[in-house]
Amino acid sequence: MSHMAYACLMAVDPDHVLRSAAALLTRKSTATMDEVAKAAGISRATLHRHFAGRDALVRALETLCIAECKAALDAARLDEGTASEAVRRLVGAAEPAAGLLAFLYTENQLFEGEEQNAGWSLIDDRISALFRRGQLSGEFRIDLTPAWLTEALYGLIASGAWMVRSGKGAPKDFQHMIVELLLGGALRREES
Amino acid sequence: MSHMAYACLMAVDPDHVLRSAAALLTRKSTATMDEVAKAAGISRATLHRHFAGRDALVRALETLCIAECKAALDAARLDEGTASEAVRRLVGAAEPAAGLLAFLYTENQLFEGEEQNAGWSLIDDRISALFRRGQLSGEFRIDLTPAWLTEALYGLIASGAWMVRSGKGAPKDFQHMIVELLLGGALRREES
DNA sequence: CCCGCATGAGACATTCATGTCTCATATGGC
DNA sequence: GCCATATGAGACATGAATGTCTCATGCGGG
Structure with missing residues (x-):
């Protein structure tokens, strides 16, 4: 069946x-x-x-999520265009993995152990590099560290996935919600 | 002792x-x-x-966290001054509760049940009202819903608490990290 | 001084998820 | 058509955390 x-x-x-x-x-x-x-x-x-067990299953899911994140990073072509455009493409490409990412984000068992999957560092590095590129080009402000922007991106993706899952937000708004808040913030901009 | x-x-x-x-x-x-x-x-x-049990303990922690959040809301005087200033005060006042908030945020058992503590709605409403006030005053952009801004605030507080706890961020930067990203975003602003 | 009461220590049963096993079955290749 | 193999169903043991119990202790109040 x-x-x-x-x-x-x-x-x-x-x-x-x-x-x-x-x-x-x-x-x-x-x-x-x-x-x-x-x-x-x-x-x-x-x-x-x-x-072999629940642990192995979660680890496999972690590996799957890492692979999907890598795929999203590749699909987003982080080196092309402005950093803002790259971030926008990245969030859009990461949407399919958002739910799984949010689950693993709360599976703190993964991080309490002595060793965590090295794949995450590679992903962190690529995202951090993107934010750093935006800073060097003068596009992003420099008083927020790339590490924090990366962590915040994870948090916002998890929050966005939660919004969609709870029905308080539409899936079509996922990318817009996250990118606009992450890049533009809540303040209204003078220059439209 | x-x-x-x-x-x-x-x-x-x-x-x-x-x-x-x-x-x-x-x-x-x-x-x-x-x-x-x-x-x-x-x-x-x-x-x-x-x-009575682990469940009761978590519920008590939830009640404690709700009380602390309410206290933070009161201490932040959300109705005074600009909405931005109120948000800044709120994040600062919420820092002591950030760790507990992050823990409960990942304790999805609280939300899988049929009923969740009604205290959260009250807090959500007060925060949403703050963002709505900022929108009505023209201070905040209107394409991001108050509900999303509220959810994002929770997510950023959790991410901030995680940054501090993992040692990747300094406690003194907690308020600045969150407020600047939430309000200003990552983009560099023209008007300094 | 003695009684009451809350605590600490530990034994004990229970529950639940997990991990392992066996056996019957059905499929697919040969 | 037969055999190898993977699966489904279920029994079974295990371990961990929990919930409940009893009993001894020690302090404080009357």
Whole structure:
């Protein structure tokens, strides 16, 4: 039942399982392995055959999210055009990963351990470099550090995902909400 | 040890327990009741006498946080001066509660239930009203809804608390980081 | 001085998620 | 058509955190 994606194959598609898990955990972050399995349309035993445990599952989701973020970074072509345009493209490209990002953002278990996935540093660095580029070009103010702008971007993406998920905001406004606030701020600008 | 508030009394100070729990859970959100008790310098049995369970403890922390937020709202005198100044005062006044706020922000268990503490709506309303006042006075742009600005403020406070806690930002920059980004944005302004 | 009461320590049962196992089944390739 | 293999279903053990209990202790008030 469930899906026809593997109608002619017995093997479970691990990617499909990950997507289902992401969609479920985004809504209910405390879901058990049983619920994750049901959401993916497989048995708990099979789920456990593919992912050794909940920890491994979350790690796999982390890897998936890192890959999606990297893809978003690539798709956004951060080096082209003004830094503002690049930020706008980045937020737009990151929207599909926003829910998963918000989930992992609150999964502080990932950061309490001794080692965290090195992939995040690479992503942080690329985003920080973008903000630094904007500062060097005189486009961005320099009293806000690139590290803070990066962290704030994460926070705003998580808040935006939360707004959309709770129905208090429309998905079509996601990019505009975040980019306008992050770049322009709440103050009304004189120069229209 | 710890406090002298009840040096001559046997009774445990529930407020002191809550403060300790907040300080611990802010650092390690997965701490057990045992760890919370040890952090407060009491036994698990006594902790359980005051707070029926972990759920009750989190609810009490929620109530405490709501009270602190209300106090911050009052102290910020949102109706006085420009909306910008009020926002600045609000963020400054909210800093002591930022850590606890960030913890509760990630405690999605609070929002998955059927009912959430009504206190939050009151706080949301007051903050939204502040942003709306700024919009009506022409101070804030109107293409960003008060609801989004409110949500973004929560997100930025959480991100700021995380920056400070991880050592990537100085506590003295907390207010400036958040207010400048929330109001002014990352773009450099022409009019200095 | 003695009683009351809150606490600390610890034992104990319970619950829940997890991890592991076996076995029957159905599919797909050969 | 047969066999290898992956799956589903379920039983089972495990571990951790929780909730509840009893009992001894120690301080403070009367």
